[in-house]
Amino acid sequence: xxxxxxxxxxxxxxxLLYGALGFHFWNTRWRESETQSVAGPMRRWERSAIAAxxxxxxxxxxxxxxSDAGMRFSFSFALSLMMWLAVLVYWLESxxxxxxxxxxxxxxxxxxxxxxxxLFPNVHVVAHAHALGFKLHFLAAxxxxxLLTLSALHAIFMGFTENALHKHNLTxxxxxxxxxxxxxxxxxxxxxxxxxxxxxxxxxxVFFSDSLFGKPFVLEHKTLFALASWGxxxxxxxxxxxxxxxxxxxxxxxxxxxxxxxxAYVGSRFVAEVILGRV
Numbered sequence: 001x002x003x004x005x006x007x008x009x010x011x012x013x014x015x016l017l018y019g020a021l022g023f024h025f026w027n028t029r030w031r032e033s034e035t036q037s038v039a040g041p042m043r044r045w046e047r048s049a050i051a052a053x054x055x056x057x058x059x060x061x062x063x064x065x066x067s068d069a070g071m072r073f074s075f076s077f078a079l080s081l082m083m084w085l086a087v088l089v090y091w092l093e094s095x096x097x098x099x100x101x102x103x104x105x106x107x108x109x110x111x112x113x114x115x116x117x118x119l120f121p122n123v124h125v126v127a128h129a130h131a132l133g134f135k136l137h138f139l140a141a142x143x144x145x146x147l148l149t150l151s152a153l154h155a156i157f158m159g160f161t162e163n164a165l166h167k168h169n170l171t172x173x174x175x176x177x178x179x180x181x182x183x184x185x186x187x188x189x190x191x192x193x194x195x196x197x198x199x200x201x202x203x204x205x206v207f208f209s210d211s212l213f214g215k216p217f218v219l220e221h222k223t224l225f226a227l228a229s230w231g232x233x234x235x236x237x238x239x240x241x242x243x244x245x246x247x248x249x250x251x252x253x254x255x256x257x258x259x260x261x262x263x264a265y266v267g268s269r270f271v272a273e274v275i276l277g278r279v
Contacts, residue, residue, distance in 0.1 A: 008060075008117070008118050008121075009060075010056050010057065010059050010060025010063070011057075011060045011064075011080070011114055011115065011117050011118050012115070012118060013056050013060075014053050014056040014057035014060060014114045015111045015112075015114040015115040015118075016111070017049070017052065017053040017056065018053050018057075018087070018107045018108070018110040018111035018114060019107070019108060019111035021046070021049055021050060021053065021103070021107050022103065022104055022106075022107030022108040022110075022111060024046075025046075025100060025103035025104045025107065026104040029100050029101055029103070029104060030101070030104050041098055041100060042094050042098070042099065042100040046100070047091065047094065050087065050091050050103075050107075051091065053087075053110075054084065054087060054088055054091065057080075057084050057087075057110075057114055058084065060114075060117075061077065061080060061081055061084060064077065064117060064123075065077060065081075071125070072123040072125055073123060074117075074120065074122060074123045075120070076116035076117045076119070076120040076121075077116075077117055077123065078142075078145070079113040079116055080113050080114050080116055080117055081142055081146070082113070082142065082145050082146045082149050083109060083110040083113040083114065083146075083149070084110070084114075084146075085142065085143065085146030085147075085150075086106065086110070086146050086149055086150040086153065087106060087107070087110045089146070089147070089150055089190070090102055090103070090106055090150070093186065097178050097182060097186070098178050099178070101178070102153075102157060105153065105156070105157065106153060109153070133204075136204075137201065137204045137205065140197045140200045140201045140204070141197075141201040143194075143197045144194050144195075144197035144198040144200075144201050145261065146194075147190050147191075147193055147194030147197065148190075148191070148194040148195075148198065148229075148233070148257070148258055148261055149258065150190055150194075151187055151190045151191045151194060151254055151258065152254060152255055152258035154183065154186065154187045154190065154254075155187065155250075155251040155254040155255055155258075156255075157183065158180065158183050158184065158187065158251060159248070159251050161180055161183065162180065162247070162248070165180070184246060184250075187250070187254070188237075188240060188250075191233065191236070191237060191254065192237060194233070195230075195233045195234065195237055198226075198229070198230055198233065198261075199230065201226075202226050202227060202230050205223070205226075222263075222264045223264075225260045225261070225263045225264035226260075226261065226264040228260045229257045229258075229260035229261040229264060232253055232256055232257035232260065233253075233257045235253065236250060236253040236254065236257065239253075
């Protein structure tokens with residue numbers, strides 16, 4: 001029992017810290033206040049607290065995913081790792097642009113996903129995880145998932161901002177967000193990098209399946225979802241470059257691509273592990 005508690009402690013501690021920081025940023029950046037109408041920039045101690053949560057979260061993931069028996073994984077660890085990378089990207093971006101207004105939405109989601117391994121602890125040992133090719137494939141996949149998850153969150157923020165501007169609803173939460181053009185530039189920067197990594201992931205999985213997974217390529221439902229998601233993001237980036245797509249059209253395509261991408265792995269693993277009880 002003590003070993004289980006020690007094993008889960010970093011996940012619990014990181015989730016609590018993310019949750020507390022999320023409440024803090026909501027209270028200081030989004031909550032309407034009579035004494036302060038404009039939200040202040042991120043302070044040094046706030047960045048340090050997020051960095052501490054990231055380090056604790058990373059330590060918990062490293063200990064849980066890698067053991068003497070090999071690499072272990074599950075849908076809960078996939079979501080936890082994805083949100084870890086998403087928080088890390090926003091934390092790094094906060095040194096170049098004002099990101100404090102994003103934190104009240106990102107950090108609570110990170111808290112929820114960090115707690116998932118505690119609620120759903122079942123894992124499966126990943127075959128061929130010792131091979132360098134598989135490690136590179138896995139790294140590219142997780143980075144792609146994380147960046148495209150971040151792009152979906154970013155699209156939601158942009159939709160929220162655009163609607164508020166159209167309604168002339170100039171709240172404190174809106175004032176704490178970066179300008180819409182800055183958010184749009186960041187969105188397509190994240191999308192482009194995520195798409196490149198997704199291309200490497202899908203391409204290596206399709207063309208080098210035998211060496212990566214020890215079996216020939218099979219067109220499964222999760223592969224179809226991944227290919228469909230790739231097609232949507234490719235169309236969006238082409239539309240942006242060729243026809244200047246932006247605004248609500250770009251947001252809808254981003255969310256559609258993200259929904260299919262989630263179904264490709266996390267959704268299929270959730271069904272297998274939680275609903276069907278397979279490991």
